[in-house]
Amino acid sequence: MLRRWRHHRAASPDPGSALAYHIRKMPSAEELQEEIEKVKEPFDKKVAATMAILAAFLAVVSVLGHIMTTEELLLQQKASDQWSYYQGKSIRRYQSQIARDLFSGMKLNDRSAQYEKNSEKYQKDDEDIQREAQGLEQESHLRGRQALGFHFGEVFLEFSIVLASLAILTKRALLWYACMLSGTIGAVLAAAIFGFPSIVERLQQ
Numbered sequence: 001m002l003r004r005w006r007h008h009r010a011a012s013p014d015p016g017s018a019l020a021y022h023i024r025k026m027p028s029a030e031e032l033q034e035e036i037e038k039v040k041e042p043f044d045k046k047v048a049a050t051m052a053i054l055a056a057f058l059a060v061v062s063v064l065g066h067i068m069t070t071e072e073l074l075l076q077q078k079a080s081d082q083w084s085y086y087q088g089k090s091i092r093r094y095q096s097q098i099a100r101d102l103f104s105g106m107k108l109n110d111r112s113a114q115y116e117k118n119s120e121k122y123q124k125d126d127e128d129i130q131r132e133a134q135g136l137e138q139e140s141h142l143r144g145r146q147a148l149g150f151h152f153g154e155v156f157l158e159f160s161i162v163l164a165s166l167a168i169l170t171k172r173a174l175l176w177y178a179c180m181l182s183g184t185i186g187a188v189l190a191a192a193i194f195g196f197p198s199i200v201e202r203l204q205q
Contacts, residue, residue, distance in 0.1 A: 061157060062154050069143075082136060089129060100112050163175050
């Protein structure tokens with residue numbers, strides 16, 4: 001009887017060892033996580049790389065936009081100073097003309113001729129100052145249009161980064177494509193308006 005029991009025990013597998021064997025054969029949680037990450041990782045890497053490129057473009061466009069805005073304000077201030085100088089010269093020219101006419105009426109031709117020369121000099125100065133002020137204003141408007149283009153591009157680039165973040169969270173390729181499209185529009189728009197500022201004038205008409 002004892003022999004049969006020992007033989008039956010030897011022939012029958014140990015439940016504990018069998019369970020341990022199957023557990024060893026089953027993949028661990030870390031292995032499952034690694035497999036999942038291997039499936040998701042290529043998409044995440046692509047979107048992350050796209051986001052990094054867009055962030056670099058956004059930084060460049062943002063800095064250039066601030067530079068153009070600063071130059072616009074500085075040029076506008078210089079133009080205002082020139083117009084103030086122009087007004088001062090114009091007042092002197094009018095005073096010289098009044099003095100010229102006054103001395104001419106008094107038959108003081110020498111004094112009248114002197115103020116005539118002063119008036120002509122102020123007239124020439126006025127033209128030069130006016131030309132310079134108008135040039136500064138035009139350049140200021142140019143910088144303003146370029147800054148506006150960079151701001152438009154900045155909006156599209158920021159929106160593209162938001163789409164990239166959503167693409168990583170939702171794992172949807174459509175959002176990634178929309179992100180690249182928005183980023184491309186922003187970069188092209190900023191470059192186009194910087195190179196051709198007249199586009200803004202056409203859009204405003």
